[in-house]
Each structure stands twice: as structure tokens, then as C-alpha cells.
Amino acid sequence: MSLKNDILFFKSEVLSILNTNEKMEYEGSSLYFLNQEKFLEIYKLYEAATKTFNESKLSRKAKDPFFQIAKLFGDKENQIIAYKLYIKHKYKNITDKEKVKHKIDAIHSIEINKINNNLAELIKNTNDNYQVTKLKKEADKKIKSVIEKKEFLLKDFENLDIVISTFKKKDTYPTIKVINTKQEAKIEHLRLEVPNIINTHNNMFVLDEDNLRKNAKHIKFLLEAEHAFADIFFKKK
Known part of the structure; x- marks a missing residue:
């Protein structure tokens, strides 16, 4: 068979x-x-x-x-x-500085592609020129923010505590x-x-026991951190 x-x-x-x-x-x-x-x-x-x-x-x-x-x-x-x-x-948390630095560019590219793909889908479903212009401006604003945040992260990399996390x-x-x-x-x-x-x-x-463990370290970090873009969070040392 x-x-x-x-x-x-x-x-x-x-x-x-x-x-x-x-x-x-x-x-x-x-x-x-x-x-x-x-x-x-x-x-x-x-x-x-x-x-x-x-x-x-x-x-x-x-x-x-x-x-x-x-x-x-x-x-x-x-x-x-x-x-x-x-x-x-x-969820995953990447804290190794070399791995984080290596992945920032890739995540940045993925995030921009996601914004552009989402824009293409939204435009496809409308014939309103005003709405299309508005959607493009919003997408450009998001892309500009991602680029600026990436440049900031890489420029000040050694002075930041950066984590790539899907915890949220x-x-x-x-x-x-x-x-x-x-x-x-x-x-x-x-x-x-x-x-x-x-x-x-x-x-x-x-079993009458609680096997779920909360990772206090990750929770504490993400409560105090700022969101850069995608799965990247940071806080100043």
C-alpha cells in the first residue's frame, strides 16, 4: 500500500x-x-x-x-x-547582544514589508482617491518611524538594553x-x-498543583521598556 x-x-x-x-x-x-x-x-x-x-x-x-x-x-x-x-x-526572548544586533536589520525589513503589504491590501479594496492618499500617508509615517527607531537603536546600541521579545x-x-x-x-x-x-x-x-510559572524578569522588563517596533523593546541602562 x-x-x-x-x-x-x-x-x-x-x-x-x-x-x-x-x-x-x-x-x-x-x-x-x-x-x-x-x-x-x-x-x-x-x-x-x-x-x-x-x-x-x-x-x-x-x-x-x-x-x-x-x-x-x-x-x-x-x-x-x-x-x-x-x-x-x-514566546521567545532574545537577549544576547550579538544576536539582537544581527536580527535588528532583518526584523526592520520584515516590518516595512508588512506595512507595505497591508497598504496594498487596503488600497485594493477602495476606489476612493482621498482614502488612498490618506492610507499612503499613514503607511509612510509608520515606515519613517520604523527607520528612525532602527537608526536610533543601532547608533546608541551600547548604551541600550535591547531585547527581542514576543512576550506581549x-x-x-x-x-x-x-x-x-x-x-x-x-x-x-x-x-x-x-x-x-x-x-x-x-x-x-x-494533579492539584499549579504548574504555570510566571517569568517575573520578562514581565518587569516589558513594564519598564519602550516599544521600538515589531518584537523589539528597549530601555536605557
């Missing part, structure tokens, strides 16, 4: 098992808490898929047996004894912390595109 047909076959087999089980919806993801017997049925399919994809001469990514089928938590030896669901925020517009995604019967803890993303299948211990419980 082709890779596509293999994936469709295993997906159909997994869904036929899951159809008899209740599911939990969490922030766009689907979770299935299976008992040991049902989970082992899924795990047999996982092992068969692993063998099938490993025998085909495909790329490493394509051989991932369950990436397009399901995500498993636990294995045939280890059940999940405790879990906690929460939303995790994803951080993305969120559903996350699960699981602890298995070996008392090993893992924190993983929940997949939105495929079922998340948990090998559930009979006495599984929900």
Missing part, C-alpha cells in the same frame, strides 16, 4: 476503537482516557504502524508511525496515574502534565489535529 493508504488504514482502525469511548474536549483538542485493555489495542496498531513505516524507504519524518494518526501518553508497561491540563504560553503577543496552546506509574513526569503539548490517547490507571487523579 502507499503511505497515504497506510495512514488512512491505521487512522480508521484507531477511530473504530475510540468510537466506543467517551472523549474530553479541551481548548480544541480531543482526549481519550482508555483503560489498559483498550489502550493495548491501540498500542498494537502503533507497533504495526511502526513496522510498516520502518520497512518503507521513506524520509525520517514520513516514517513517524503515529504523527498523522494519534498521540499516545503512556505505553504498554506504564499507565498514567495523574494528569493536569492547562494553557501554556509560547505570546501564543497559547493546550498542554498536559502526566505522571506515569514509574513516577516519571512529562509535560507535553496536546495535538489538535489528531486524538490524544491516554493509558489510564484505574486510580488516576487530577
Whole structure:
């Protein structure tokens, strides 16, 4: 069979098992808490898929047996004894001065392209010459500000504390912390595109602890910093 047909076959087999089980919806993801017997049925399919994809001469990514089928938590030896669901925020902070300096030009170019592309879209949707002129003036003003801020940052670079941060517009995604019967803890993303299948211990419980940590250092910096443009923030030393 082709890779596509293999994936469709295993997906159909997994869904036929899951159809008899209740599911939990969490922030766009689907979770299935299976008992040991049902989970082992899924795990047999996982092992068969692993063998099938490993025998085909495909790329490493394509051989991932369950990436397009399901995500498993636990294995045939280890059940999940405790879990906690929460939303995790994803953001990046670049503080290394050389990396920051290297990226300022690239981010500056991306920001100007974004302004120009946005202008093109707005102009495309209007035939009003006055409105077009107004939109162009606003875009020129934004571009001028970005150029001036970039020149300021580079000129006074050594006297500024500059961070490239997406903290203010951080993305969120559903996350699960699981602890298995070996008392090993893992924190993983929940997949939105495929079922998340948990090998559930009979006495599984929900963790009553707060695993979310606020990064006080980043919060403090961004409260005191000025916004240059895009994801760049700065404050005088």
C-alpha cells in the first residue's frame, strides 16, 4: 500500500476503537482516557504502524508511525496515574547582544514589508482617491518611524538594553502534565489535529498543583521598556 493508504488504514482502525469511548474536549483538542485493555489495542496498531513505516524507504519524518494518526501518553508497561491540563504560553526572548544586533536589520525589513503589504491590501479594496492618499500617508509615517527607531537603536546600541521579545503577543496552546506509574513526569503539548490517547490507571487523579510559572524578569522588563517596533523593546541602562 502507499503511505497515504497506510495512514488512512491505521487512522480508521484507531477511530473504530475510540468510537466506543467517551472523549474530553479541551481548548480544541480531543482526549481519550482508555483503560489498559483498550489502550493495548491501540498500542498494537502503533507497533504495526511502526513496522510498516520502518520497512518503507521513506524520509525520517514520513516514517513517524503515529504523527498523522494519534498521540499516545503512556505505553504498554506504564499507565498514567495523574494528569493536569492547562494553557501554556509560547514566546521567545532574545537577549544576547550579538544576536539582537544581527536580527535588528532583518526584523526592520520584515516590518516595512508588512506595512507595505497591508497598504496594498487596503488600497485594493477602495476606489476612493482621498482614502488612498490618506492610507499612503499613514503607511509612510509608520515606515519613517520604523527607520528612525532602527537608526536610533543601532547608533546608541551600547548604551541600550535591547531585547527581542514576543512576550506581549505570546501564543497559547493546550498542554498536559502526566505522571506515569514509574513516577516519571512529562509535560507535553496536546495535538489538535489528531486524538490524544491516554493509558489510564484505574486510580488516576487530577494533579492539584499549579504548574504555570510566571517569568517575573520578562514581565518587569516589558513594564519598564519602550516599544521600538515589531518584537523589539528597549530601555536605557
